[in-house]
């Protein structure tokens with residue numbers, strides 16, 4: 001039997017309606033709800049991400065401001081700008097677009113953001129709160145994966161969970177969230193000796209690596225819930241394995257996750273598709289953090 005797809009879009013729409021309602025309540029009291037997006041230089045990755053942030057902010061009634069800074073800016077000048085935004089009452093949340101130029105210490109800049117204005121949930125204070133089970137401004141992708149798991153309604157207590165990938169923004173925080181719900185969590189990484197042994201034991205498998213085809217059906221337990229966080233662009237091939245060309249005559253590409261979806265869907269009970277699973281929910285979680293930040297700024301609104 002084929003797995004049930006856990007669709008990120010429908011859950012995202014539901015949560016977006018809640019955010020829009022909260023933002024409207026703040027606005028009706030004349031309060032500011034503004035996300036400032038700090039961009040250093042212009043990078044194609046950021047341009048796309050910022051476009052979707054702006055579109056969604058517009059749809060939810062959130063003001064969106066881009067602070068475009070030159071590629072040549074010094075670390076000190078960038079830190080000063082972040083501190084100014086921290087102190088600015090017209091900015092209720094902030095996001096620092098990555099990657100920054102290599103000469104700038106990214107962690108130092110993320111740490112400089114006021115934790116209460118941290119839209120992405122990457123400040124060490126917000127990451128540290130997860131140890132206490134407080135997802136105040138949780139990292140958006142980890143929270144998106146967690147919400148998708150919760151949306152199935154399964155009882156997490158006592159479940160064997162394997163998380164593949166131990167990054168600060170996905171693998172580690174999702175491991176903590178699941179641990180807080182009394183799952184037995186195994187977190188795998190590059191030094192894991194036998195990855196398949198751990199993935200096969202999982203009732204819930206979360207994969208956040210960035211390697212297409214890493215997880216095959218032989219590595220998944222029958223009836224598992226599989227969340228594929230990975231986003232990879234791969235060439236489209238025809239039946240003979242030759243690259244398919246697009247209308248411009250260039251090799252066509254498609255987006256896939258880390259899990260071999262076609263194989264794994266035949267034995268999993270639930271699976272998130274890529275695209276359409278974690279992705280749509282990630283930017284929604286960002287804007288939920290923005291609404292939370294604005295509420296913190298204006299605590300009179302329940």
Ligand code: NAP
Pocket residue numbers: 141164165166167168169170171188189190191192195208209210211229230231232278279280282283
């Ligand atoms: P990352 O910082 O590069 O982390 C990848 C992790 O995978 C690292 O912890 C790495 O370990 C581990 N790893 C590498 N090879 C492995 C292997 N063979 N077996 C087990 N673990 C392995 O990436 P990330 O930011 O966490 O993102 C992970 C994936 O999610 C990427 O594809 C990214 O594009 C995607 N993503 C999606 C969204 C979304 O909204 N859908 C958002 C963010 C990220 P080491 O550090 O020890 O090498």
